[in-house]
């Protein structure tokens with residue numbers, strides 16, 4: 188594969204690095220390789236075990252095969268409304284418009300999507316929409332998608348790098364994969380430009396510096412900060428914490444999604460996907476919370492379908508922030524959960540078993556395995572759980588004339604650190620205050636399709652390749668991390684890192700999720716400070732020289748403490764209700780606000796931008812900023828906290844209405860212009 192600049196002046200292969208082998212990372216790698224840019228790919232786990240493998244319910248695309256009048260424009264508007272207007276609108280428009288061709292691309296790659304009897308792709312409903320918009324492969328969609336992209340990346344692992352004249356560079360392949368490697372530091376030059384990274388082999392514990400002309404973090408969400416969550420145990424947010432500490436700006440950290448329906452568990456909270464409600468699942472509690480009858484024997488008249496009663500149009504498929512708050516209110520405010528416990532029923536028993544087996548077997552097996560009850564014939568017991576982060580690393584974008592994204596612009600998905608990109612759940616820009624179900628898989632793949640070309644342009648325009656820089660820059664970075672590792676490995680304080688993490692998780696889960704109160708948040712922030720102090724007295728509980736799991740965990744814990752503060756302080760500062768961020772004390776104020784959508788948008792329709800402010804003693808400091816400049820291609824780019832709301836007017840977000848109060852001016856017949864070359868890959872042409 189000949190890239191325009193595949194080889195540096197001194198004859199070295201010019202690689203970039205992608206950290207993260209989930210859907211976002213893999214799609215970025217594919218697009219880079221297609222542009223002729225060789226890649227080093229890093230992942231904590233085999234890429235096929237990335238958290239994306241857990242995704243269940245599906246991926247959104249307004250294909251409108253059921254003739255309901257859905258369109259990419261409606262998808263765009265519902266995404267923006269679902270996110271309570273905090274999402275950047277141009278990337279959302281680009282994403283919604285590219286979605287149908289992305290699903291067809293995945294289909295051509297061999298993803299076994301469910302089909303209708305006529306052989307068309309089947310689509311199910313998800314939250315926040317009345318349309319059947321979600322393509323799915325049973326209830327294991329993430330796994331099917333991840334395996335499909337993994338196959339594409341494997342092709343590039345065997346493809347030779349060619350120099351600028353098309354001559355094969357001996358022994359060099361387009362993708363070098365480093366699985367079980369932990370990214371530990373960015374290598375920045377004197378001008379704060381990314382020149383590579385340091386990573387550690389989690390088996391041999393070797394620490395090594397890698398030069399790279401650009402680095403992309405596609406490192407997923409930070410759910411484990413909350414201890415128990417639906418996310419995988421590797422989702423600590425560490426890579427973002429490292430980059431944040433090195434100067435990258437973190438956006439909207441306080442926006443954490445709480446999914447309405449998970450299985451409560453002592454170790455982990457396992458998701459029962461929204462697809463269960465998309466296929467007709469009903470949420471209810473007995474009218475008498477102490478009703479002792481077997482739930483299947485409780486007649487409908489004695490059941491309380493509280494979502495259907497309050498939201499007659501959307502019923503059980505209101506957006507997640509709304510549904511979670513309703514369940515929370517039933518259990519905590521009314522003490523009306525099942526047997527007055529924190530549980531409600533999610534009932535599928537009225538749906539024929541063969542239909543459930545065809546469409547939902549993947550998740551129902553999980554319920555049966557971990558709860559021991561057959562969900563085909565018994566209502567499941569569920570409760571909300573931490574699930575997703577709308578917030579993440581701040582990234583830039585460049586609009587085209589129509590307001591969508593200008594493909595190939597090096598600004599797309601660039602962070603404020605020159606040469607550092609970020610994509611997937613680890614970036615902040617597509618979902619605003621609340622993500623609609625099945626939009627994440629879409630944003631990871633669309634984001635990858637945008638980020639690959641953006642990085643390729645950036646690399647093409649670099650004056651000098653990182654691979655030609657003096658080796659001392661890399662040796663010093665490697666030494667620094669080796670020393671840090673040695674220090675942690677010999678730490679013999681009194682604090683057990685796992686115990687400390689448990690306390691952090693319990694605190695964040697209890698006090699910084701569905702409902703937030705300023706007084707409580709003040710305590711959370713004080714507590715985080717205490718945890719940071721205690722972290723300095725930590726003990727390494729594993730002295731092994733190989734496959735030592737304790738030291739990496741200690742590193743991740745430090746990152747979790749840093750991001751916990753960003754989340755908690757962001758929540759403390761935002762005195763309003765928006766999407767998943769709900770402060771009851773400010774709810775009434777919203778109702779009285781003169782603004783047509785009922786709140787103080789002058790102050791709060793803004794991205795929270797958090798900047799590392801160093802430490803005072805052991806405690807980290809967050810600086811919240813309004814504007815900043817960054818350098819790209821020799822230019823200064825000025826950015827601020829304003830949200831681009833130029834493509835859709837603000838509307839009241841009210842899901843109780845009988846008629847949809849939005850998308851009314853969207854014209855389903857209006858076909859989007861072809862704005863994106865994104866949805867092809869070599870393999871799928």
Ligand SMILES: Cc1cc2nc3c(=O)[nH]c(=O)nc-3n(C[C@H](O)[C@H](O)[C@H](O)COP(=O)(O)OP(=O)(O)OC[C@H]3O[C@@H](n4cnc5c(N)ncnc54)[C@H](O)[C@@H]3O)c2cc1C
Nearest residue numbers: 207208209211231239243244245370407611612625627628
């Ligand atoms: C149970 C569950 C079900 C879901 N179902 C759906 C669904 O049906 N539809 C939908 O749209 N969304 C769904 N989501 C959300 C969606 O799965 C995720 O948001 C998405 O898969 C994230 O993809 P990603 O590529 O950004 O990150 P991930 O898939 O999390 O990948 C992150 C990668 O980064 C690597 N990494 C992290 N840190 C480091 C480090 N320090 N060094 C090296 N590598 C590192 C990891 O090894 C991994 O390869 C679901 C989420 C959960 C929890």
